[in-house]
Amino acid sequence: MMQSLGVEILDLGLIDYKLALLVQQEAFKAVRAGHLKSTLLICRHYPAITLGRQAAKSNILIPEAELKDKKISVYQVERGGDVTYHGPGQLVIYPVLNLADYKKDIHWFLRQCEETAINLLANFGVQGERIAGKTGVWVDGEKICSIGVAIRHWITFHGLSINIKKDDLVNFKLIRPCGMDIKMTSLETLVGRNIEINDIVGVLKGGNYDKSNFTRIGRGYH
Amino acid sequence: MTKVILPELGEGITKATVSYWYFKQGEKVNEKDDLVELTTDKATFNLPSPCSGMLSQIILSEGDTVHPGEVLGMIE
Numbered sequence: 001m002m003q004s005l006g007v008e009i010l011d012l013g014l015i016d017y018k019l020a021l022l023v024q025q026e027a028f029k030a031v032r033a034g035h036l037k038s039t040l041l042i043c044r045h046y047p048a049i050t051l052g053r054q055a056a057k058s059n060i061l062i063p064e065a066e067l068k069d070k071k072i073s074v075y076q077v078e079r080g081g082d083v084t085y086h087g088p089g090q091l092v093i094y095p096v097l098n099l100a101d102y103k104k105d106i107h108w109f110l111r112q113c114e115e116t117a118i119n120l121l122a123n124f125g126v127q128g129e130r131i132a133g134k135t136g137v138w139v140d141g142e143k144i145c146s147i148g149v150a151i152r153h154w155i156t157f158h159g160l161s162i163n164i165k166k167d168d169l170v171n172f173k174l175i176r177p178c179g180m181d182i183k184m185t186s187l188e189t190l191v192g193r194n195i196e197i198n199d200i201v202g203v204l205k206g207g208n209y210d211k212s213n214f215t216r217i218g219r220g221y222h
Numbered sequence: 223m224t225k226v227i228l229p230e231l232g233e234g235i236t237k238a239t240v241s242y243w244y245f246k247q248g249e250k251v252n253e254k255d256d257l258v259e260l261t262t263d264k265a266t267f268n269l270p271s272p273c274s275g276m277l278s279q280i281i282l283s284e285g286d287t288v289h290p291g292e293v294l295g296m297i298e
Contacts, residue, residue: 052266053241053259053261053266054239054261054263078259078266079265079266080261080262080263080264080265080266081263081264104232105231105232105233106231106232106235106262106265106267107231107232107233107234107235108232108233109232109265110264110265133263135263135264147264148264148265149264149265149266150265150266150267151265151266151267151268152256152267152268153268153270
């Protein structure tokens with residue numbers, strides 16, 4: 001039976017991608033040293049495109065100069081996966097977890113990341129789905145949550161991003177998300193009303209949820 | 223001579239790609255040093271060196287596919 005473990009939640013707010021990566025690295029070191037228990041870093045990013053280990057640069061569809069004009073930074077990172085976009089309309093969750101305390105199983109961890117997003121979406125009456133062989137969370141064939149993780153010494157970093165605001169979706173047209181021809185959607189698009197990310201973050205931080213397993217963080221949102 | 227073997231990665235993950243060797247052939251390594259980075263569909267992870275010694279042979283190079291149980295390299 002799985003051990004019941006608490007997690008800390010740390011809200012970084014709206015933060016530059018690179019700075020958040022540094023925070024992840026520090027959290028990673030602290031978890032590894034046993035100074036910090038498994039932690040979920042929650043944040044939003046200024047516009048950025050990131051390329052995972054399997055990314056083809058050709059999946060960025062506009063010239064670098066145009067990205068500069070749009071103030072979109074590009075980063076090559078050590079997570080798995082291809083290319084993705086981050087913007088302030090997404091809720092990003094970086095689980096820095098010691099899988100030795102949970103389950104040393106990469107497949108399991110990816111499914112748990114999906115479960116986290118599915119639980120969060122369920123609070124809004126949105127049923128997120130998995131598609132076998134295509135990691136992430138989908139609604140009616142459109143992608144709402146992207147996942148790319150890195151694991152070192154069974155401690156995780158990088159993570160998942162959930163599209164909340166509909167305004168950010170336009171920037172996904174600058175790339176082939178995950179190297180695939182897919183359509184992205186957002187929570188706002190699906191529920192047809194305005195949703196403030198800070199309201200979700202506030203509830204997550206407030207602790208009105210079951211902390212015993214990190215995938216349950218979305219539950220209890222009203 | 224010790225084999226560097228890809229362990230089981232969990233249910234449903236049957237292969238990975240060698241993405242980066244942290245050491246060159248012939249270099250000294252210590253036990254538990256990050257030896258090689260591997261990539262699956264959505265995850266990257268490192269394989270630590272199983273022992274201290276010299277990385278005498280890189281059998282699977284960057285870009286190669288590896289399955290659990292296969293030998294990536296040798297340490298002596």
